[in-house]
Amino acid sequence: MSKYYRLIVFCLIGVLLSCGLTSSCSSQLKAKDRHLVHRFEYGKTAYIGPDGLAQAPPHAPKQVKWMVEAANSLVGKPYVYGGGHRQFQDHGYDCSGAVSYVLRAGGKLERPLVSQGFFEYGKKGYGDWVTIYVRDGHVFMTIAGLRFDTGGTWNSTGPRWKPERRGLKGYYVRHPRGL
Incomplete structure (x- = not known):
């Protein structure tokens, strides 16, 4: 199967999933892929620069750009269990604190949530631009196709943009309204 054919198939699957054609009656939808892999979609995919910071696509909605900026501001902060739970501003962040901080910057969350809250x-x-992946004990997100996560790689030391694969077994997917 050619690389372009696979890209078309992945895009069609994404359209079907985002249209809700595969959704169930429950309030949750399991992640469909076995692994999350960074996929490029022209005009909708952010990229990671050599400094480890992401750049939003030029035509992304302003909320997406704000979220990318907020996530960039957390890169380099330490992982702190419970970090970002009591308040959005903290010296370090855990998974839910980091996701909460980023969603707040995009105007999509009023108070921090623990992972179960997602x-x-x-x-x-x-989502078209933002997807939240949640399971018992962990949450991470993709923004404009890039994964922002505190875990999932051997060197997980805090919130980072991560282009590496991530297993999705047991994860459910959610997204902010409108994105």
Whole structure:
């Protein structure tokens, strides 16, 4: 199968999932892929520069750009269990604190959530620009196709942009309304 054919197939699957054609009656939708891999979609995919910071696509909605900027501001902060739970501003962040901080910057969250709180956040399914992946004990997100996560690699020391694969077994997908 050619690389372009696979890209078209992945895009069609994404359209079907985002349209809700595969959704169930429950309030949750399981992540469909076995692994999350960075996929490029022209005009909608952010990229990571040599400094480890992301650049939003030029035509992304302003909320997406604000979220990318907020996530960039957390890169280099340490992982701190419970970090970002009591208040958005903290000296370090855990998974839910980091995701909460970024969503707040995009105007999509009023108070920090613990990871379990994301099971009911926003709408079920994949978002066009932002998707939240949640399971018992962990949450991470993709923004404009890039994964922002505190875990999932051997050198997980805090919130980072991560182009590496990530296993999705047990994860459910949610997204902010409108994104």
